[in-house]
Amino acid sequence: MDEDLFDDLFFGHAARLVRLARLLGDDDPEDVVQEAFCKVYAVRGRLHADPARVVAYLNRVVVNEVRSRHRHRAVVRRDAHLFVHDEARATTDPTAAHDRRSAVLDAMDGLPARQREAVVLRFWLDLPLAAIAEAMGVRVGTVKSQLSRGLDTLGVVLAPDPSEVDR
Amino acid sequence: MNIEERVARELQREADRVTVDVTALHAATRDRIEARDHVPAARRGRALPLLAAAVVLLVVVLGAGSALLLHPGTSSADHSATSPAGGVETTFSCEHRTTIDFTRPQTDDAFVPTLEDGPAVFARTVQAPRWSYAVDGDTATLRLGNADGSLASRTTFARTSGAFEPRKAELCSGVDGGIVDPGRGGVRLGHRGADAYGPSGMVDDPDRAVLVDDRPYYDASGFRRHRSLWASPCGRALCLAAGRPRSYVAARVRLDSGHPAVQDLTDVFLPPDDLVGKKQPLGLWVVYDPDRTVTDVYARDGWRDRVGPARPTSSWLARRRWSTSPWSRRTA
Numbered sequence: 241m242d243e244d245l246f247d248d249l250f251f252g253h254a255a256r257l258v259r260l261a262r263l264l265g266d267d268d269p270e271d272v273v274q275e276a277f278c279k280v281y282a283v284r285g286r287l288h289a290d291p292a293r294v295v296a297y298l299n300r301v302v303v304n305e306v307r308s309r310h311r312h313r314a315v316v317r318r319d320a321h322l323f324v325h326d327e328a329r330a331t332t333d334p335t336a337a338h339d340r341r342s343a344v345l346d347a348m349d350g351l352p353a354r355q356r357e358a359v360v361l362r363f364w365l366d367l368p369l370a371a372i373a374e375a376m377g378v379r380v381g382t383v384k385s386q387l388s389r390g391l392d393t394l395g396v397v398l399a400p401d402p403s404e405v406d407r
Numbered sequence: 408m409n410i411e412e413r414v415a416r417e418l419q420r421e422a423d424r425v426t427v428d429v430t431a432l433h434a435a436t437r438d439r440i441e442a443r444d445h446v447p448a449a450r451r452g453r454a455l456p457l458l459a460a461a462v463v464l465l466v467v468v469l470g471a472g473s474a475l476l477l478h479p480g481t482s483s484a485d486h487s488a489t490s491p492a493g494g495v496e497t498t499f500s501c502e503h504r505t506t507i508d509f510t511r512p513q514t515d516d517a518f519v520p521t522l523e524d525g526p527a528v529f530a531r532t533v534q535a536p537r538w539s540y541a542v543d544g545d546t547a548t549l550r551l552g553n554a555d556g557s558l559a560s561r562t563t564f565a566r567t568s569g570a571f572e573p574r575k576a577e578l579c580s581g582v583d584g585g586i587v588d589p590g591r592g593g594v595r596l597g598h599r600g601a602d603a604y605g606p607s608g609m610v611d612d613p614d615r616a617v618l619v620d621d622r623p624y625y626d627a628s629g630f631r632r633h634r635s636l637w638a639s640p641c642g643r644a645l646c647l648a649a650g651r652p653r654s655y656v657a658a659r660v661r662l663d664s665g666h667p668a669v670q671d672l673t674d675v676f677l678p679p680d681d682l683v684g685k686k687q688p689l690g691l692w693v694v695y696d697p698d699r700t701v702t703d704v705y706a707r708d709g710w711r712d713r714v715g716p717a718r719p720t721s722s723w724l725a726r727r728r729w730s731t732s733p734w735s736r737r738t739a
Contacts, residue, residue, distance in 0.1 A: 247433070250429075250433050250436065251429055251433065254427065254429050254432055254433065254436075255427040255429050258425060258427045258432070259422040259425045259427070262421070262422070262425050263418055263421060263422060269425070270427070270432055270435075273432065273436075274432065274435060274436045274439055277436050277440075278436065278439055278440055278443065281440050342417045342420065342421075344413060344414055344417035344418075345417055345418075345421055348414075352516040353516075354516065354519075359414060360418060363411060363414045363415040363418055364415065364418040364419065364422060377523060377524070378521070378523060379523070379568075379570060381568070389512070391410055391411065391414075394410055394414060395410045398410065398413070
């Protein structure tokens, strides 16, 4: 892959990948995407010539990067607790952020990481099961089970859609 | 609207909220690539050993992450192997264990062994000091071990449609699937044999820091870890940090009251991430005693009472009393 192709790949997919990283729950999705493209750039000489395969590879790198950051998130969170005054905690209004989010997204925050990955890749990117398996680095059977469990959990957690009630 | 449609709609709404300046992001990414390509010459020599290690790590990570593109069809799950650090004992020496049956629906995915990228990759993912992997026909066993070779977990796999899937795992744990053993003097604060992590990097004033507690626990993968709880003065407050350098939780005890006060520090007592989904077996309180009138501290939990106190170990700690007790909502 030459420099022009790399730039084309960036301008064609960066925005979508930022949104993907955000939906996967990352706090700094733009940094995730920068890291993903840095990794792709590092191996650009060995990448498959088929653009579709390269895009699939990018999806996988982003999923892996978000997953990796989730593992380290606890450390960051712990550091953020340093010397926080009780008053500061008390003035944090959880309802402010909550009001801006839907019940679906709140429920997704409670899903295990792999279930969330499967749900986002299926229902936002609309990827086929095989492509989801490739992005997640698992088998198709695993994707099916993760999707099933994720939807089961969301179905239990979510109340009926208010817009659907009494119709 | 069914659940699938509702999820798809909300995901799209959330995605639409994210605005991306692609041009700026591209420029920043190019800068990052360039910075990594051009390490200053003066730093290259000093960074060489680290760089070499990083390169090795990068190769390993990329090798795993890009296996689909670069090495399709290969898997190290078909061959028995042992970690470079040595093997793992075949029997457990830990007193309590938890069993996971992967053939049944799981409510906790804290430990889900996979051989997708081979046993070595999974072992590295869970930071296993040692591991041993044995294949016998269509079954395989992965044993993960502590640094001394003691067995931390044993997972059996069965080959299904050409790939190994986990069937059952047995992990070391605390009592009742928890992460510590609160029995046999578990409420005692102090040192418990392991070399405590130093306070540097955990508290602001390590020279005056006092070790409150250091105790072993089992993490989500069954490995035996330990964490240190340090206290140090910080202005008109008492700062605490529990964990290990670069990975700890912190709390602050305010000392601006003229009256005795009790503060619940249970949240920082054990590693919160390893406690997810587990029972909190112990509570931790600190009592602030500005006029030194508190002569004793005890907790009552409905089953036992008068637990503690631990005696202060330095002059600046003299006005605080520490106490742990079995945790219960009925604690008074």
